[in-house]
Amino acid sequence: MNILITGGAGFIGSAVIRHIITQTTDNVLNVDKLTYAGNLESLVSVSGSSRYQFSQTDICDKEALTHLFQTFRPDIIMHLAAESHVDRSIASSADFIQTNIIGTYMLLEVARQYYDNLDERQKATFRFHHISTDEVYGDLHGTTDLFTETTAYTPSSPYSASKASSDHLVRAWGRTYGLPVVITNCSNNYGYYHFPEKLIPLIILNALNGKPLPIYGDGLQIRDWLFVEDHARALYLVATQADNGKTYNIGGHNERRNIDVVHEICELLEELAPNKPNGVKHYKDLITHVKDRAGHDVRYAIDASKIERELGWRPQETFKSGIRKTVEWYLANQEWVKNVQSGEYRHWINKQYKS
Template sequence: MAKAHKTILVTGGAGFIGSAVCRLLVSRPNTNVVNVDKLTYAGNLNSLKSVENSSNYTHAKVDICDTHSISRLLRLHKVDAVMHLAAESHVDRSIDGPETFVQTNVVGTFHLLQATLEYWRGLPVAQQQAFRFHHISTDEVFGDLPFERGSFTEEAAYAPSSPYSASKAASDHFVRAWHETYGLPVVLSNCSNNYGPYHFPEKLIPLVILNALDGKELPIYGKGENVRDWLHVEDHARALEAVVMRGVVGESYNIGGNAERTNLQVVETICSQLDQRRPKREGKYADKIVFVGNRPGHDRRYAIDCSKIERELGWVAQETFESGLLRTIDWYLDNDWWWKPIREAKYAGERLGAATASNAAS
């Protein structure tokens, strides 16, 4: 990017990954951040307490489907890049209510592309060439892998299994189409399972940590054999910064943590670390592990080959799974001010944190 000061519009910046991206970018010199988030159940401005008063940070409560408001923000802030993270992302919620995922992930991406394209076309040529639209997606668009072999490369065929992954696959295709048809300078990335601080408590790792602390059951789908590659959210944020700043237009980059674990291994590791960090008076945390019926379309295994981003952009994960998980557990132990109000609130008529099979998703 040619300008001395860069302005980046981040959609979904109050979400788990988006807030990590905002916190990172705000810390960079000569970088302004415009966080666009309509604050649905998973959006939490408390995740941005550390930067909310920074002079180079702005939050706008705007829906990405509101083309007029997005267009106004792009012009007002003279945006140099868009990082599109706004999405519905919980697989179980997509099975129960797929329409919301289509509306946000597909229709929302379409409206954002339209607003961005109109803005980009009005820029001077030098700024057009420097501009980037970075679409952040998931490895779930590739479907699943056999337990014993293979990993997802950037050339892997799309084979989504859930309404969530199908909606993200569709949005990926729209972004590529806007590049091929209209010339919008896009870059894409597909990541593996994220974890870390400020993770919404319905997801596997925070759910297990907090259920364990509450003495509740720790539900695992099937036999716990499903495998995921785990990526610390701060490593992911650094990778996304590398992609938007140095990625080649039209290219996609897979981002993973090189940390494949079965769901059972993840839960057992959390229990083991909690046994050391906060021992129970009687028994072990793992005593509460229970196995529940598998969910529909539960992919067997995800594995990311991230050699392209390592080779071409010089990014490597800094956290091992063990170091990152220990940091995550310590953060939840030390920051109940953030997660307690969420656990105590009710969303969609159910109290989050209950030991339900549907919330044990990876």
């Protein structure tokens, strides 16, 4: 089976590709523009496989996408390419509108034209899998209610609004044009190869360097944390086994307050990295509360019972096991961290994929 993955050099996309190449016999075409968060070093372990290909392509480039579809002949599209950092979307939303909305539209149009020319056997197995976020639902103010697949969309940030828009486009192309689509909405991911601007890697790396550990507001915002490799398994399962038109929420069953996540990381670092930077007595002493994010959602929590009931998926990692593995990974992979933070990986990209 041929699987075209957009955004495969990103955090979640690279985890999906590593899963497919190591755990299946499928072929993968990774289509990624390689913006600041795209890092091909996250795929070094599988990039030598004969079943893996890479194309540095912008999903807004319809002509280039059309050529890739015609040459690779995908059976499944897994669309992960997106601008995804909320703070960046608040500061400058244009890239989010362009990639998340216009890019999804272009990909849908190319996929529709490609699908229309498939024979009936090929059409029966073709899927367009759109990977989205629980942030499209807005936030939860209660302590026990959960997002379900029928929760109304009330996005709070330019990022989540752009993802909500792309979700609506995918559903419309499914209903109007008959394109076989499936959608997944996931909770906050964490794990290996996470770009250092996101909360968990930021806290780990700042602590190791004796820098402040910034917490928005009181830090009482609650997120449901999902280990990225658990998510990768779920995405492949949906892409290959879900019925046309289905939507699934994917969560880790790991609700944590942001401040508690930071304290757990600090406690792990006390154990795993006891030799602290100069002047630091306890890692938790570096915690610094900063002005809260504009429109900051209070709580996200996923009801993932549908995917468990219908497809048999459930997370293998608890937050306790997953966060330990994550901290251990960052401690053992300082070269990757250094390259990402310094931009060295861009030189590696140019060397590997120069035209």
